Amino acid sequence: MDTSAYRTNKNSRGYIYRYHFTSPQGNHPVIVFIHGFPSTSYVWRYQIEFFKEKGYGLIVPDMLGYSGTSIVLETAAYKHSLLAKDLLDILDAEKIQQVIIIGHDWGSAIASRFVQLYSDRVIAAGFFAAGFSVPNPKFDYETVLKFTKEKFGSDLIGYWDFFASEGADKIIEEHWDAFCGLVWADDPRTWDTHLSPRGAIKEYLLSGTVLPPASWYKEEDRQQQTNALLMGGFSGPLNYYKLLLSGLSNDDDATIPVEKYETDKPTFFGVAIEDFKAIIPVVKANFAKSCKNATIKDFETSHWPQLQAPDEVNKELLAWIESL
Structure with missing residues (x-):
């Protein structure tokens, strides 16, 4: 990956975020890729290379606690609503109004919260391995x-x-x-x-x-x-x-109105079918219930489809994005 394409931004919470940035070409939208645990923006390297060549804009952050982004030890700093606001700060700093937001693993949870809080900034949303995350104020x-x-x-x-x-x-x-x-x-x-x-x-x-x-x-x-x-x-x-x-997530989830538990935004779910195989039917059903405009694709991979099957992931993502 081209390290010269990385920028840093000090956000409204005073944290430094490091992220890959590629300007969009022509009328192509900007795609935000969000990594999960334990990884960094590098986990999207095949997608960065592919979509950059196609002319898409890209924002791919190292999330809070990782790599060149601020290492924060206070657990409350990782509330999903706060992390979603951190992403919004990056978009505002780059003067980007709307994006396609795509997450993997914990990144899917943060992408979900972004959709719930800032739907006007979202063109569409994609999820890999973990689907759209519905708030659960009573999680135990x-x-x-x-x-x-x-x-x-x-x-x-x-x-x-x-x-x-x-x-x-x-x-x-x-x-x-x-x-x-x-x-x-x-x-x-x-x-x-x-x-x-x-x-x-x-x-x-x-x-x-x-x-x-x-x-x-x-x-x-x-x-x-x-x-x-x-x-x-x-x-x-x-x-x-x-x-x-x-229990801090329960308090955060309680701030999300029930009507935000579902979305009619176009959504993509890349299912890693070798990842906890027993629960796949339930995960798919829950995604279709929460996402009213869903595209679901299976990938014959473990938890890391973007690394294990990058060509297939890129092909399916591109087809979905071009259909929007």
Whole structure:
């Protein structure tokens, strides 16, 4: 990626955001790509190259807590409404009125909140791996674990309490190769055994076992992400999980009017069908219920379709965008 295409902006909260910027050519709209955990703007590198050549404008930030953007330790700073406002500040700084906003993983949650709060600034919205996120002011971690165990036979998000625990950042940093082998796993089924069950990821990281990373996760990707993610440590990124378990997200979700829980904006959902396969039908149904103008496409990938199948992702995204 061309590092000279990156800019920085000090926003209304006083935080510095680093982001890739490409000016749109002709009548092409601007696309905002939002990464999730644990990654940076680099995770969209194939999309940046592809859509830049097509003439689209691009804003691709390193999100709060990551890489060249401010590392903030206060969990409350990561409320989704605040992160959505941070994105709005970037658009305003670049004098961009409307965008196509696309998220992956936690980036999907932030894209959802942006749609809910600033729909007048949104042309359309896309989501990968995680769909449109409906506010849940009554979220309770233990209740969700019980539900997923009963319905799917798995904790599913049993790793959240490790990520939210004291010292998790140091364990991840000290067992980095093992962490990479799990996050960018060669076999996505290892998430069923080493990530989803409560306590499994901590046990794995401390066991001395190192799973092999996926063949599509190239050495240049591993090296770049290692440098970027370890540069600021994991205290910041883990706040995306601490927020949910602290109850702070409930207060934030309660500010969103019920009529915003659905959207009629054109939406795209890139489903990673090897990513927690058991819940895919439910995830698709929920997306179609909340998004009234939805396009849903399956990708034969694990959690990272934009890296694992970039040509297919770019093709389907372009077709959807050109249809708007």
